Amino acid sequence: MTENQEPVILFDQKAASAYDKRWAKLAPTRDALHLLIRAILSDLPANARVLCVGVGTGSELMDLALAFPEWQFTVLDPATPMLNVCRQRAEEGGITSRCTFHEGYLDSLPVSDQFDAATCLVVSHLILRPEERRRLFHQIALRLRPQGVLVNSEIAYDTSSPAYQSILNAWLQMLRAAEIPEEDIGKMRASLGREVAVVPPQEVESILGSGGFDTPTRFFQSLLIHAWYSRRTSSDQKS
Numbered sequence: 638m639t640e641n642q643e644p645v646i647l648f649d650q651k652a653a654s655a656y657d658k659r660w661a662k663l664a665p666t667r668d669a670l671h672l673l674i675r676a677i678l679s680d681l682p683a684n685a686r687v688l689c690v691g692v693g694t695g696s697e698l699m700d701l702a703l704a705f706p707e708w709q710f711t712v713l714d715p716a717t718p719m720l721n722v723c724r725q726r727a728e729e730g731g732i733t734s735r736c737t738f739h740e741g742y743l744d745s746l747p748v749s750d751q752f753d754a755a756t757c758l759v760v761s762h763l764i765l766r767p768e769e770r771r772r773l774f775h776q777i778a779l780r781l782r783p784q785g786v787l788v789n790s791e792i793a794y795d796t797s798s799p800a801y802q803s804i805l806n807a808w809l810q811m812l813r814a815a816e817i818p819e820e821d822i823g824k825m826r827a828s829l830g831r832e833v834a835v836v837p838p839q840e841v842e843s844i845l846g847s848g849g850f851d852t853p854t855r856f857f858q859s860l861l862i863h864a865w866y867s868r869r870t871s872s873d874q875k876s
Contacts, residue, residue: 662815666859670758671700673857674788677866678754681786683707685753688780690743691760695723701756702732713739713746743776754786759862762791762834767844770834774848781869787850790857790864795837796830805829808860838863 660667674697678685685708689698692712702710710732714720720740727733739746755777764770777787794801805826812822829835838855842865845853850867857864 659817660815663811666862667696670790670857670859670862670864671697673864674756675701675704677788677856678705678786681705681708681753684709686711686751688746688750688752688755688777689713690755690757690777692723693719695726697756697758698723698736699726699730699732702727702730702735709735709737711737711739711746711750711752713741713743715740715742743773743780746780748779750780751782752780752785753782754788755781757787757789758864759790759792761789761841762793763832765832765834767836767840771844771848774845774850778849778869783869783871785869786866787845787869788864788866789845790862791841792829792833792835792861793838793841793863794835794861796835804860811860835861841865 678687678701681687683705685705687701687708687710689695689710689712692698692714693716695712698710698712701708712720712723714723717740720738724733724736724738727736727738757773757777761770761773764773774787774789778785781787794804809822809826812825813819817825841863842853842855845865845867849870851870853865853867855863855865
């Protein structure tokens, strides 16, 4: 996230502390994605440096740090309460010495920091304008080494497709099965297309390409959530 792309931050410390418990029943979906991310990133150097953009409470950080004990992480989030929870989890997991915590937006992270890989999970769909989303990915690319890997995920679907209503209904049923309150499900439904961008996966891939990444490869789908991996282009990046 960059500062002029600022989404509304809805988390106070109480909400941030309850976040993981709230979504606990959807953990199998998250764990499946993490399994695939570990496989995709497994050929990084033993001492790889990884940037986690919009890290939230740190689920992907904890998963990768435990799987790859020599990796170093810079974790970034503008929401202080969420970053506090992430820091607490890192302390409890004994990985704090391998983490740099950066409270703020991507613009405030020096471009001179060159990372082997970056994650940006369920973040970019909070940016509605395609040009601003392209800028987010470009700012990530600036901080990656040439051929560095980005793994990103977001809500994406062709809303004009005959299958969209069916997949949306399944997504809502999944939220009910996870015991998310009906009022909150209604708010999430209303946010789609208004506060959360919902565009076809092919458009996400086009935005990634224009943001500085080669051949985005879609490797995961869980109803509305899709995930890709791609590599920073070898050509020089310009800010």
